Amino acid sequence: MLDRKVLDELYSLYGFEKGEERENFSVYLHSEGYFHNAEIVQFKTNEIELSQVRDQYSELGFSVHVSLFDKIEATHASLFAGFFNIKHSNNRLIQEYNNFCELQTKKTLGNYSYVEGRFFINGQLSESGLIEQISSKISESGPQLIILEAAAGFGKTCTSYEVIHRLASNSIDKVPLLAELSKNRKASVFRYVLLSEIDRKFTTLSSSLVTYEIKNGRVPLIIDGFDELLSKSNSLTELNSKDAEEAQTMLDTIADLLTYNSKAKILLTSRKSSIFTGDIFDDWAEKKLFNCNITRIQLAEPTAQDWVGYEKFVVLKELGISLDNILNPVLLTFIRNQTIETIRQNYGNNENILDQYFSLLLTREQERQQLLLDIREQISIMQQLASYLVQFDISSEEPQFIRELLLDILTGNLNKYLERYSDSLLQSSEDRPTDEEFVMKLVHHALLDRVSANSNKIGFINDFILGLFIGDALIFNKLSIDQMSEKYIDIASTSYGIKDEQSRKTLFKKITPVIVQLSVEYQLLIDINLVKKLTQNYCDQYFDSLVFKSNFYFDTRYKFINCIFSSCSFDNCTIPTSVFQSCQFYNCQFYNVNIINNSSNDAELIFSGCSGHDEFIIASSTRFDSLLIDTEQNYEKFVLEQYWKVGYDMAEPRRSYRTLFRGTSSEERGFVNDAIETLIDRSILRKTSTYIELNFTRMSEIRDILGR
Numbered sequence: 001m002l003d004r005k006v007l008d009e010l011y012s013l014y015g016f017e018k019g020e021e022r023e024n025f026s027v028y029l030h031s032e033g034y035f036h037n038a039e040i041v042q043f044k045t046n047e048i049e050l051s052q053v054r055d056q057y058s059e060l061g062f063s064v065h066v067s068l069f070d071k072i073e074a075t076h077a078s079l080f081a082g083f084f085n086i087k088h089s090n091n092r093l094i095q096e097y098n099n100f101c102e103l104q105t106k107k108t109l110g111n112y113s114y115v116e117g118r119f120f121i122n123g124q125l126s127e128s129g130l131i132e133q134i135s136s137k138i139s140e141s142g143p144q145l146i147i148l149e150a151a152a153g154f155g156k157t158c159t160s161y162e163v164i165h166r167l168a169s170n171s172i173d174k175v176p177l178l179a180e181l182s183k184n185r186k187a188s189v190f191r192y193v194l195l196s197e198i199d200r201k202f203t204t205l206s207s208s209l210v211t212y213e214i215k216n217g218r219v220p221l222i223i224d225g226f227d228e229l230l231s232k233s234n235s236l237t238e239l240n241s242k243d244a245e246e247a248q249t250m251l252d253t254i255a256d257l258l259t260y261n262s263k264a265k266i267l268l269t270s271r272k273s274s275i276f277t278g279d280i281f282d283d284w285a286e287k288k289l290f291n292c293n294i295t296r297i298q299l300a301e302p303t304a305q306d307w308v309g310y311e312k313f314v315v316l317k318e319l320g321i322s323l324d325n326i327l328n329p330v331l332l333t334f335i336r337n338q339t340i341e342t343i344r345q346n347y348g349n350n351e352n353i354l355d356q357y358f359s360l361l362l363t364r365e366q367e368r369q370q371l372l373l374d375i376r377e378q379i380s381i382m383q384q385l386a387s388y389l390v391q392f393d394i395s396s397e398e399p400q401f402i403r404e405l406l407l408d409i410l411t412g413n414l415n416k417y418l419e420r421y422s423d424s425l426l427q428s429s430e431d432r433p434t435d436e437e438f439v440m441k442l443v444h445h446a447l448l449d450r451v452s453a454n455s456n457k458i459g460f461i462n463d464f465i466l467g468l469f470i471g472d473a474l475i476f477n478k479l480s481i482d483q484m485s486e487k488y489i490d491i492a493s494t495s496y497g498i499k500d501e502q503s504r505k506t507l508f509k510k511i512t513p514v515i516v517q518l519s520v521e522y523q524l525l526i527d528i529n530l531v532k533k534l535t536q537n538y539c540d541q542y543f544d545s546l547v548f549k550s551n552f553y554f555d556t557r558y559k560f561i562n563c564i565f566s567s568c569s570f571d572n573c574t575i576p577t578s579v580f581q582s583c584q585f586y587n588c589q590f591y592n593v594n595i596i597n598n599s600s601n602d603a604e605l606i607f608s609g610c611s612g613h614d615e616f617i618i619a620s621s622t623r624f625d626s627l628l629i630d631t632e633q634n635y636e637k638f639v640l641e642q643y644w645k646v647g648y649d650m651a652e653p654r655r656s657y658r659t660l661f662r663g664t665s666s667e668e669r670g671f672v673n674d675a676i677e678t679l680i681d682r683s684i685l686r687k688t689s690t691y692i693e694l695n696f697t698r699m700s701e702i703r704d705i706l707g708r
Helices: 004-013 047-059 072-084 086-107 130-139 156-170 190-201 207-215 241-257 279-288 304-308 310-318 329-336 340-346 350-368 375-391 399-410 414-423 435-443 463-475 486-498 501-517 520-531 614-620 629-641 669-681 696-706
Strands: 017-021 025-032 035-042 063-068 119-121 124-126 144-150 177-180 221-224 265-271 293-299 448-450 458-460 542-544 564-566 569-571 574-576 584-586 589-591 594-596 606-608 685-687 692-694
Touching: 004 017, 004 025, 004 072, 004 207, 025 047, 035 047, 047 063, 072 086, 072 207, 086 156, 086 448, 130 144, 130 156, 130 265, 130 293, 144 156, 156 177, 156 221, 156 265, 177 190, 190 207, 190 241, 207 241, 241 265, 241 279, 304 310, 304 329, 310 329, 310 340, 329 350, 329 463, 350 375, 375 399, 375 458, 375 463, 399 414, 399 435, 414 435, 458 463, 463 486, 463 501, 486 501, 486 520, 501 520, 520 542, 594 614, 606 669, 629 669, 629 696, 669 685
Parallel strands: 035 063, 144 265, 144 293, 177 221, 221 265, 542 564, 564 584, 569 589, 574 594, 584 606
Antiparallel strands: 017 025, 025 035, 119 124, 119 293, 448 458, 685 692
């Protein structure tokens, strides 16, 4: 039997008013403009009474629909299917996906196809099945928060569209929502941006109804570029109080969708080590998402062989091209679309590949738009445009605004460019463009495009291209380093990682005056991307999801001291043991590492949830653990007090690895780590994918250890 009160609330939420109620049925009325509908929900079948009521409402001008449900879930499903128009809505999303693929094909000078590279899911390496695993998580019961992180230009948006396509193609009872957050700082309050996206995607439905169905899990929410609204730093450990408050507000908006009774499925994409790094996120997740399953995914840099195929991979190695420096999806897609003959004839180094990419793209642009600008001139204009965007702290804007910027850039040269149309034998006098037409050719340039299928804003085709032009603008003095926020320094240094050593050194010198003002994690990223080696000591820092590759040199003049590494990857690296002192590694992966034992001192390193680190442990440790029972018991108590603080009536259910070490000295951390492992072995603590949880079924033992 249906609960009538619950039924009334459900229909009210969908915009119905209660018409009347009898023993055998209830009538709900919904009027919108020209249309008037009456829904008769039967509890018992009475054909005579039903016929009378149907005729009564038909005579009043209502379109009458009769329903007979045994359970509220069936009623809810019927209303959702009718109002959200599942098949039509999902077909529209599939068309948006197809439009996105067409746009990517234009950008990459060849047929676009999604390439699934390596990724880390909760710190564990996985080689395939990313879309499948995300879709599976979205299908699981209970509230699900999936955080997908990657460097600029490494596939976050492409992955978002693949997930949307999978859900829209396979779901018969869900309608996903893709919210691509605006990169315009004018819309800076996340809650209102999200509501605006809801209103834009579901124009006929109230935002309160859509939010209700997000919480019910019927509208999986994919938020692409979650970090875009943060104004400054990308490391919460470095945020000032105003920005930290802004970040907390954004997280709380998400928490409101993942409350205790929620079934919401939310996928957030973000640049690596942005809003989800540091104590703010850990504390927030522990306190507000204790009922929610959190999955963290980091996209690893693509492997050249996966993208270009084995045969081309071998040819590139034969040519002596440093594959570690071209691990960028844009260039790898470009290479994949070239023949082996073209590769052999034109490519000798990384710069050749980049030059060929721009040469083909910009030459095609000359023909496509009859644009009488040589390659050097087109690049110079785009460098200046990138400079202006950085100065305005935007990465996209309305076409009219981009037009005004380009007009300013062309000042002094516009007439010279237009005269070429009069001098060209290939152009008739009628073909000479007006000033406006010439500027619009640049507005519609192949290096610029709408930032999404649902936005009129224009920006560079991807962050990789934007980063190259920002770096160029800085080197050629079209941009001053003091005009750049940390975000754009990150984008530029990431893109310039594919450049030759001299270009990288030049950009590094330009950045050097402000390096000390950057968050420490960005300082290390600059070391990784531009210098390819350590340039300073790093003390008491937290690093998340970083990748150290074979071309990175651990200079023994510098050290990591008392640092925490979470979900980091060390791939084919040579690691001297003296470089790391009193550091902790959580869910880190070590692949084919070469360990050099160049220190006789105990490095006092802690490894938890790591793989491939056995040789590193042996080489870096001289300590012989012989904990006495009473000492071990003390540290077990210390660990459990992180969950159940002295003076508190209740224990908290979960803690992240690193919060369990708060307040300890480097000498104590080995003992704390041993105590954690012992408590896990005794099932007092339970190790999940990203947290360590208190096992409340063992409260008697917990009380004994705590002495309560």
